[in-house]
Amino acid sequence: MAQTRHIFGDLKERAAVFCIAALLCVLPTAELRAADDGQRLLASELLIAQGDLARLADPTLSTANRRGLQARLAGSMGVLPWMLRKAGDVEGASELSGWLEIPLTDAKAEHALVALLSKLTERHGLDTVGLDLKRTAATAREARAIHETYCAGCHDQAENGDPDLELPARDLFLMARQEADVTFLGRLITGIKGDETIGFRNPLTDSQLYALWMLYLHESPMD
Numbered sequence: 001m002a003q004t005r006h007i008f009g010d011l012k013e014r015a016a017v018f019c020i021a022a023l024l025c026v027l028p029t030a031e032l033r034a035a036d037d038g039q040r041l042l043a044s045e046l047l048i049a050q051g052d053l054a055r056l057a058d059p060t061l062s063t064a065n066r067r068g069l070q071a072r073l074a075g076s077m078g079v080l081p082w083m084l085r086k087a088g089d090v091e092g093a094s095e096l097s098g099w100l101e102i103p104l105t106d107a108k109a110e111h112a113l114v115a116l117l118s119k120l121t122e123r124h125g126l127d128t129v130g131l132d133l134k135r136t137a138a139t140a141r142e143a144r145a146i147h148e149t150y151c152a153g154c155h156d157q158a159e160n161g162d163p164d165l166e167l168p169a170r171d172l173f174l175m176a177r178q179e180a181d182v183t184f185l186g187r188l189i190t191g192i193k194g195d196e197t198i199g200f201r202n203p204l205t206d207s208q209l210y211a212l213w214m215l216y217l218h219e220s221p222m223d
């Protein structure tokens, strides 16, 4: 358990470094969401754990990619019971804690974990109602500009990610088409980090996040 915590710490740090530590400084209009952050992060972590489990089932995944995903999953499994407890779901927390010691090498065990995670997602769904669901021509343009300025350099042309790296950057437009829309939104919520001054939280406003989500779902990378 100490080890899973450790892995999670490392990954958080790495993701924070990779994912636009400077974004906060260059987007002066960004506001911080606060109150619902906990609920959103819990819902996102639950969706990502399911998404990562589904990716692990892909037999074409490289050894390094597999190792990275397994480590990330171990990290999520370490932190999810704590997040569930904080959300008042003591039962869910204790059900999931039981999985910490179980190696996910057995297909039957994996199946049971998928079922548990999807049951927890029913209780802690990602609430898109709280998001500002309006996209105007201006926010669509802004999303494209955010992508081109802050994300494209690492993510465009990355396809499914460098097979030699544990957690490579992947093409965001491709990712958006590979899994459920809401799972990809969860990845956007947790995958974009500000810097340490805001505890590495996602610095985008709801409307920026929404416009970016729509950009990846419905548009294509620039040539």
Ligand code: HEC
Binding pocket: 014, 015, 017, 018, 019, 020, 048, 146, 147, 150, 151, 152, 153, 154, 155, 167, 168, 169, 170, 172, 187, 188, 189, 191, 192, 212
């Ligand atoms: C310096 C390179 C870099 C930049 C710039 C960058 N990313 Fe990333 N991003 C990465 C890497 C590497 C990963 C994989 C590591 C991980 O998942 O933590 C990643 C992971 C992600 C993930 C999570 C993927 C998953 O598997 O769950 C999302 C979503 C994401 N980035 C979106 C963005 C967006 C949106 C921007 C621009 C606002 C951006 N990134 C800017 C390198 C970058």
